[in-house]
Amino acid sequence: GRDPACRSAGRRPDGSTGPCYCDQACARTLDCCHDYAQACPVIPCVVSQWSAWSGCAEPCKTTYRVRTRHIIQEPRNGGETCPVLEERAGCVEYWTRQGTECQQSLIPALITTGGFGKARKKRAAADGSERAGYCVEFQLMAITPGCLHSHHSYTRWMRYLREGHTVCVECQDPALHSPSRYCYGDGTGSQKNQLLHWQAVGNHRCKGTWRRIRQLDTCSCPSVHSFLFI
Structure with a gap:
């Protein structure tokens, strides 16, 4: 505002x-x-520079991590205002605070389109690390509206998700963990008809629940209903 003490002619x-x-x-x-x-x-x-990223806010679920920075010099005399001092990013930890592995039925599955699987297999075959994976069929039970508002080319596959549809999710390298030989979030050990959680990679607003149907050696769903564990 006006400061009469700074007035002159x-x-x-x-x-x-x-x-x-x-x-x-x-x-x-x-x-x-x-x-x-x-x-x-x-x-x-x-x-200041950004701090290192924190750990996940909570283990065994899709949550967030944080990094911060602080103000070294406040703006004066009309100087540009300070930028944001905190950023958050999606995060999943598969171990509890006590150092034990999360129960499979509690871990949300991180999924992406099955199209990325071809590049994965090429890399694995090139370095000789390819291992046999498996497929899990799920029935989609609930989907957030955010899945339908994915405008980027790499999130377009989310628009085809529909409640009630059966989808196939493939577990392959490098998501296939040794020596347990399973992918996190595949629902191993869950009860029959238990609701499990999934999260789409690339759009934090696209997530939901599904029920595990069965595990197969290979997937046979249409391409728009074929996904990968991350």
């Missing part, structure tokens, strides 16, 4: 004369004194 930067000010508001009202820029230089906000 003289020449303004545009060459006009009259009352002029040396407060921060003068930059917006265009009535600064001619030497304002030298007497009160713009000082922008300065922030």
Whole structure:
């Protein structure tokens, strides 16, 4: 706002004369004194580097991790305001705080389109690390509206998810963990008709529940209903 203590009379930067000010508001009202820029230089906000990412907020579920930074210098004299000081990103931890592995029935499955499987198999075959995987069939029970609002090319596959449909999710390298030989979130050990959780990779708003039907050696669902464990 206006600071009467900073009021003077003289020449303004545009060459006009009259009352002029040396407060921060003068930059917006265009009535600064001619030497304002030298007497009160713009000082922008300065922030620190980002901290390291924290651990997941909660284990055994899809949640988030955090990184922060702090203000080193506050802005003055109309300097640019400070940017955000906290960022969050999706996160899943498969171990409890006590160091034990999460129960399979509690771990949400992270899935992506089955199209990525071809590139995976090529890399595994090239370095000789390819191992036999398996397929799990699920029935989709609930889907969030966020799945239908995926506009990026890499999330377009989410639009084909429909409640009640049967989908196939393949477990293959590198998601196939040794020596247990299973993928996290595949529902191993779950009760019959138990609701399990899944999360689509690339769109945190696309998630839901499904029921495990059976495990097979290979998947045979249509391509739009074929996915991969991550």
